[in-house]
Amino acid sequence: MIKLYFKIALRYLFKNKMYSFINIGGLAIGIASFVLIMIYVAHEKSYDRFLGSENVYRLYMDYLEGDTYEPGDVMTYNASGPELKSMFPEIEDFVRFYYFERMTFVYDDLILEQPIGSMADASYFSIFGYPLLKGAPEKALERPNTIVLSSTLAQKIFGIQDPIGKTLKAHWDSYETVLTVTGVMADLPHNAHYRNNYLISFATEKTWGIFNEQQLRMNFNMNNYYTYIRVAPNTDIDQLRQKIIASDVEDSVDERHNLEHIEKIHLYSDKPYEVSVNGSATRVNFLTAIAFIILVLSWLNYINLSTTKSLERAKEIGIRKVSGAQRPQLILQSLVESTLINLIALGIGLVLAYLILPLFNNLIGQDLLLTANSLNDIFPYLAFVLFGIVLAGVYPALLLSSYNPTKALKGKIQTQTSGPNLRKGLIVTQFIATIVLLIGTLMVTKQIKYLQSRPLGTNLNQVVALKGEIISTQSDSLVTQSFYTYKEEIERLSFVENTAVSQTYPGDSFDNLSSTKGITLPNGIKNTTDIFYTYQAQSDYFDLMGLEWVAGGTFTPTTQDNSKQVVVNETFLKEMGISAEAIVHKNLSFWGNQEWVVTGVFKDYHHFGHKGKLLPMLIRQRRGISNLLVKLDQKALSAQGVSGALSQLEAQWKEQFPKSTFKYTFLDQNFQAQYQAERNFSTAFQVFTFLAIFIAALGLFGLTSYTVVLRKKEIGVRKVNGASLLDILHLLNIDFVKWIGLSFVLAIPIGWFAMDRWLQGFAYKTELSWWVFALAGIAALLVALITVSGQSLQAALANPVDSLRDE
Amino acid sequence: MLLELKNIFKWVQSGGQRVFLLKDINLQVQEGEFISIMGPSGSGKSTLLHVLGMLDGFNEGEYHFLEGDVHGLKEKQRVKLYKEYIGFVFQSYHLLDELTVYENLEMPLIYKNIKGAERKAMVADSLDKFNIVGKKDLFPSQLSGGQQQLVGVARALIANPKLILADEPTGNLNSQQSTEIMELFQQLNQEGVTIIQVTHSEKNAAYGSRTINLLDGRMI
Secondary structure: OHHHHHHHHHHHHHHOHHHHHHHHHHHHHHHHHHHHHHHHHHHHHOOOOOOOHHHEEEEEEEEEEOOEEEEEEOOEOOOHHHHHHHHOOOEEEEEEEEEEEEEEEEEOOEEEEEEEEEEEOOOHHHHOOOOEEEOOOOOOOOOOOEEEEEHHHHHHHHOOOOOOOOEEEEEEOOEEEEEEEEEEEOOOOOOOOOOOOEEEEHHHHHHHOOOOHHHHOOOOOOOOEEEEEEEOOOOOHHHHHHHHHHHOOOOOOOEEEEEEEHHHHHHHOOOOOOOOOOOOHHHHHHHHHHHHHHHHHHHHHHHHHHHHHHHHOHHHHHHHHHOOOOHHHHHHHHHHHHHHHHHHHHHHHHHHHHHHHHHHHHHHOOOOOOOHHHHHHOHHHHHHHHHHHHHHHHHHHHHHHOOOHHHHHOOOOOHHHHOHHHHHHHHHHHHHHHHHHHHHHHHHHHHHHHHHHOOOOOOOOOEEEEEOOEOOOOOHHHHHHHHHHHHHHHHOOOOEEEEEEEOOOOOOOHHHOEEEOOEEOOOOOEEOOOOEEEEEEOOOHHHHOOOOEEEEOOOOOOOOOOOOEEEEEHHHHHHHOOOOOOOOOOEEEEOOOEEEEEEEEEOOOOOOOOOOOOOOEEEEEOOOOOEEEEEEOHHHHHHHOHHHHHHHHHHHHHHHOOOEOOEEEEHHHHHHHHHHHHHHHHHHHHHHHHHHHHHHHHHHHHHHHHHHHHOHHHHHHHHHOOOOHHHHHHHHHHHHHHHHHHHHHHHHHHHHHHHHHHHOOOOOOOOOOHHHHHHHHHHHHHHHHHHHHHHHHHHHHOOHHHHHHOO | OOEEEEEEEEEEEEOOEEEEEEEEEEEEEOOOOEEEEEOOOOOOHHHHHHHHOOOOOOOEEEEEEOOEEOOOOOHHHHHHHHHHHEEEEOOOOOOOOOOOHHHHHHHHHHHOOOOHHHHHHHHHHHHHHOOOHHHOOOOHHHOOHHHHHHHHHHHHHOOOOOEEEEEOOOOOOOHHHHHHHHHHHHHHHHOOOEEEEEOOOHHHHOOOOEEEEEEOOEEO
16 A cells, blocks of 8 residues: 555655656755754764773863853973872873974985874873874883874875885984884874874983973973873862862863863864864854754744645545545645655755765865764764654655545635644744844855954065974084075075064964963062963064054064063053053063063054953064065065065075975964865855745745635636735735734844844954845845745736636 | 444534534435535535544434444544445545655555455456556556546445545546546446435436535535
């Protein structure tokens, strides 16, 4: 019997092509969007799951700001792990990482710069349950000067040779060491927040020469290490946290140790000095909400269309009932039909999702795959889809099967019996969702525009940062001299307007920016609580970056390596509570009573864009090898082109430093990249809003085509009695206008609430302007009217004789 | 006796007043009769037919069908009863457009839970009997009105009912097609099927063995 039902349903679908298309199309788009978003959401939620990850936590530092402790730094002290482990038996083990943003490896003639790696304790493999392909997990990082490579890196350096036991050189910031390969680990998966490409044994810090005696000693002064701990199963984490806080192991009221679950880091952590840019639970939640809205929209569409369509099928139900059909049989038939439609839509939806995945990846800047595995990951959600499919079929089934056969056969089942309130409710719900999504899209776009248009306080145009690891047998001072010779040489190039040297620049990572505290100001006040951020630059840096002076000026030029000159910004003054006059040309001291002279106060600029607050900054003078910033001359450049200029800069660099790497970064592009996540989010938001509107419009289109059929007689009678074209159009469209008006009123508070919450995540936020809401409402109304009007017009133009003759 | 109506009243409430559709109908139908119900529009012909066919209820009176009391039955049992014993023929045929002739004939058998092989045999018999074997794979829209009604009659008869209820079966047909359908009814009646038809035409009524005249819901 079921087989027969399927056959009939299929025939019905083929016969009513338009209806089938709208119905299946809407559902398929809804399902495809849902699947795509949920795959992304599942990916974002899958971070840092490995064997034993449920018991792994990251330590971080809370800093006292005012009266409360705020997450202040993800980096901890080299003593944090060992001390806490010895104090609390529930901490079974710890691993410390010293992070390298990049490292240059030399093997024979090969010079290879590799991003992201660490020095790590030997306990790494007992905490992070990622597989070691070659070598012994307990021993690989035990001895000093040993290294474990990822399989990709091992292959890059050693090709097909067995890397175990081979030695290579590592250069970091002109410190060199020799390392023996003791292991090859599997590449870390994409969904790991800390993706080490190599691990150097922690013991190497004692032989490398990067650190001085003071730094090597176990201390609670310099927090430069990421520490992860493994706790005993079933440890009460809140209790452990309280115990750690109570222990005051770092012996300071201004800060305290805290801990967080490793699985939560990617979505919930956005602290200073994160090892990588994390995801955002807010964005994931918003996208999840959008996914569900779109799916529900397409179901509402389905219910709406099939109940409307059921009027047309009343006669069929009558005949079947007269032929002896009982209600359960009719319900079953209807359910078979809706299941069939939904299964077809599910199939098309999955194929559609598969086809648009590359586009979607592009949109959100991800590298997701649609495989049996990823479908398995979102299985609970797919189950939800299936559940909804059944549910969406139930109402029309109950409605259809309830028709009285004599009435149905006489064609007396009219719109009113099938609940116009329900249909109105569905349409209103659809448009509430649509308008809320429109408000969201407009607000997200507006916020990003706002962030990008805010003045940065610095000029990044045409500035390129050059950096390379110089491998040389010469002494450090000679290399530094060559570096400055190169600087002078390129300054003479026609397309170079200016050059400068600095350790970091706006939009660069946290890695090159130090945070510190404990300073004695010129007025004798000792401030030990307020954190400030500091980096090194040369005197020419400020001019090139277009920074302005509030008082004083740049450093006095010097050939000394470290002339103990500093400048500070306005936020620094504000936080320290001191005026510009009281600090300029005066001495202050920090870092163990070292004395520094303040030569100037510069206007605030946004080092990390407008997502976060302004940071208190202190910039120190230092002559050394760092980023070489080159400001290109726009006019001179046009003749040669940017790529020509860059290759000339590289050629001269290689001439000066034959064995070295060369890397360049455009500051403005790099800075914009900070907003990439928001921009991707905005694009995704736009696309899915468009799809939601499309689905809603499809539904409205289908609905009108039937309302028009149902009201054909009414239209005919009215026309015969003198109604004009406009009267008829008014009659047919006024309902939709009313419904959308109602939707609009209901959508405003929802949209306002949601976007207000989203904006909370920004330090600088645009207003929730009234016109955003108005625009969303008008757009929805326009879409609805355009959708409805074509058919209304057709109905209004029809000759009444044709419609009345049927009687 | 096949069925008996005793003092049947049926009314609807309209503007605070009872509007009577059927008033005090008393009717006995023996097996093998061919009854025509006649009367002007609105006299209650179709309503009476629907009550006889158990598609519609009534407000007062008794209805006995094969010695059972219809008025005391629940909907489910009523469906069971008419499914077993009654076949319907309509003015506008009421074939399902999505189904072929074969499938239209098969439909009532499915609802009677008759097994596939038996269904096949019964449909084949019926196609044969009504001489529409060649049309079995066509859809209703591909048939003439007369042919569609032929299928309608065949469908009504397929489950071997005791009683055929026909609501103006020739209303949409031309005179030649009408004659054919009425001759078919006559033949079926001679084979033992009880038939009750509603008709406007004296000529069609003449095929029957007895005529009932209705006016304003009352038998005259």
